[in-house]
Amino acid sequence: MLASGRHGTIYIGVTSDLMGRLHQHRTRATPGFTSRYDVFRLDPLWEDRALDLGFPRQS
Known part of the structure; x- marks a missing residue:
């Protein structure tokens, strides 16, 4: 996030x-939402666990 x-x-x-x-x-390598709204600060709460929480591991 x-x-x-x-x-x-x-x-x-x-x-x-x-x-x-x-x-x-x-x-701002590509034009779009993040460059238009200056969205580039990483929320540290999501940095480490976002994928583990959101998606189950494939076996």
């Missing part, structure tokens, strides 16, 4: 390459 700031716009996405995706958002 990314945010534009306190009480600002939020963006929720899924990726297996968190650091690479953050770099894309912060450098």
Whole structure:
């Protein structure tokens, strides 16, 4: 989960390459929602466990 700031716009996405995706958002590599609303601050509560909580492991 990314945010534009306190009480600002939020963006929720899924990726297996968190650091690479953050770099894309912060450098505005592609036009879209996150670049339009300056959404690039990572919410630390979601950083570590987001995929484990949201998706069961494939066997």
